[in-house]
Amino acid sequence: MEDTEPQNAAANGITPRRTNIKSVEILDTTLREGEQFSRAHFSFPQKIEIATALARFGVDYIEVGSPVSYPNALEELTTMVSQLKKRNSNSKVLVHCRVNQEDVDMALETGAYGINLFMGTSKFLQKASHGKSVEEVSKLACNMVEYVHSKGRFARFGAEDAFRTDLKDLLYICAALDEAGVDQVDFPDTVGGATPFEVYDRILEFTKRFRFKVEFHGHNDTGCGVANALAAMEAGAHCINVTVMGIGERNGICSLSGLVSRLYSLDRELVKQYNLVELPKLDKMVATILGVPIPHDMPITAPNAFTHKAGIHTKAILQDSQAYEVLRPEDFGIRRTLDIASRITGKHAIAARVRELELELEDADIAIITEKVRHAAGLEPISLENVDLIIKSHKPSSAGKED
Structure with missing residues (x-):
């Protein structure tokens, strides 16, 4: 029963x-x-x-x-x-x-x-x-x-x-x-x-x-x-x-x-x-x-408790946060972050950053930028500022085309 x-x-x-x-x-x-x-x-x-x-x-x-x-x-x-x-x-x-x-x-x-x-x-x-x-x-x-x-x-x-x-x-x-x-x-x-x-x-x-x-x-x-x-x-x-x-x-x-x-x-x-x-x-x-750091594995309050890095994770999180989160960071006054400055970043995360920067780029441009970021991050650690520089310095494939 x-x-x-x-x-x-x-x-x-x-x-x-x-x-x-x-x-x-x-x-x-x-x-x-x-x-x-x-x-x-x-x-x-x-x-x-x-x-x-x-x-x-x-x-x-x-x-x-x-x-x-x-x-x-x-x-x-x-x-x-x-x-x-x-x-x-x-x-x-x-x-x-x-x-x-x-x-x-x-x-x-x-x-x-x-x-x-x-x-x-x-x-x-x-x-x-x-x-x-x-x-x-x-x-x-x-x-x-x-x-x-x-x-x-x-x-x-x-x-x-x-x-x-x-x-x-x-x-x-x-x-x-x-x-x-x-x-x-x-x-x-x-x-x-x-x-x-x-x-x-x-x-x-x-x-x-x-x-x-x-x-x-x-x-x-x-x-x-x-x-x-x-x-x-x-x-x-x-x-x-x-x-x-x-x-x-x-x-x-x-x-x-x-x-x-x-x-x-x-x-x-x-x-x-x-x-x-x-x-x-x-x-x-x-x-x-x-005078000690919050442990890296402390639930909720660890510095990276709500940070997502892998491309497959960031793609899913952008669609539905429950895909890879059992806790809602906003209920604790915390904002989730996407670590896109890595060699395993994905195009969906880069596209989200492009939108945050209020830029408009074609899917083909996003794919090119993603590969540039992966390449740069594979050589040495980079920051979000480096990613933004790569995005902003990219010449869109549609540039110069006639209307």
Whole structure:
């Protein structure tokens, strides 16, 4: 029966829905996870600039670091929360905290919407980090969730290294947290070693069994950050962690641009609540602050993300942009470009440039110019200015003919 509806839809000329995802919330952790990127050292004015830009884009949550992470952290976090409230931001600020009442009390002082508690749950972290048993972790987490709730705040718990934690241990902790009324539980792929199939299977266990909302935080050590985020959402995860350009510890995590492009390509309704034209500005801002280029393969915001070069591509794009684009650049405030200054350019691209220059040339002239451009670009790299010079210096074959 499950296959009947898609088959009938296809038979009736209706495109079947490509995803089971109904909605998603984005938690941006550039100001926490992102600060763990080796090149990151944000000044306080830069943090305010980033937080304000994230709020303009409309992320659902902005996660910030612990108030005990450096000497004036509490003062900075309190000011940031206050400034975002003054701007009537809809983005909710969450403070990242150890399961420690002293830390939590300081985090509550900031006025933030909620507290993101975390503690290692795998055997690796039980041994190398805190030295506590699963039972002890569970009791500490539940007590602190109840404490945060007693202060009227949102309480989330992060099971650090969830995908290397025995499933029975995670289920034990989650059952206790569910009973304690935790709002959300984060399942991080802390070392980035999980496959999309493992993420889907494990996240499905939690979305089927428990009442709390499920969150996913996926590192990119093996290049699966976005793919694993998609798997988590398909399994019912409600909230996904991202950073601008995917920056973070080691190889970072799922990027904001990557997540948005993935969701947009499946169903634009999933990202309609976000101000998409702010996304390229965000990536450019953070790249400038860090002194690094936007990666050449970053979805949406890479310098050549919407540049078409091959002749067969440019011909099709001029007819219908969907021929070689799954994303609409104009929805992100970006213009597509045709790279016609190459040895693989095509006559349709050259003809389009001739029209842009408000010139009129016969098809035979376009063909000649195309070959001239290909020849010149084959000898050495050329620019659009070189192409324009070739076009303008060409003597039309109709020149000198009698009327």
